[in-house]
Amino acid sequence: MSNAAILHEANEFVKKGKYENFLAYCTEDTTWVFIGDRILSGKMEVLNYMKEFYWEPPVFTVDTTVGKDNFVIVTGQITLKSKDGADTHYDYCDVWKFENGKIAGVKAYVIEKKDNLSF
Template sequence: MQERDARASTGDTKWVFLDDKILEGKEAVCEWMKTAYAEPPVFMVENLIAEDDFVIAIGKIKTKNEDGEMILSSYCDVWKLRNGKLAELKAFVIENEL
């Protein structure tokens, strides 16, 4: 996890990637990001919606797979904040054709 992301998350942050994995705690997220985002992803945010303690981001994300090929996916991230920090994420990601 990049330094700024780590500071923006609660220590007990929970990330749920639907139909994939659940990461619990800042350390688990940091370890996952080292491999999943060895090269920083490119986010293209199409909509950003905020209300109360929730922020929803909808858009596209470009990442590299294990073979170094670019993958384009559509995503919807639903963030729950606590005391101004990222406490929970529910991520919906669908791979698209490039």
């Protein structure tokens, strides 16, 4: 299975709110860098982040997927629901790194949409 296929399979668990199942696709020391915001190190920090920010499973679409060697680049949109029930919409570009068929990390460029502007 290609790294892109592994990523898309893993993300199906995120869509269902099954974050622990998603993390089975990650290395123990996975590192997630949200550019300009935060860095998460290890599965536990990623799980805690998901539980804190994904009050409901995120709704996301994938526009583009490009796989090359140990990297998969994905672009799309994601909507997160806040504690008070408000939806916030974002565009994203994620650069996923793989090691031995597992997600070793991601650099996520996430930008909040203003006034429903989109490319």
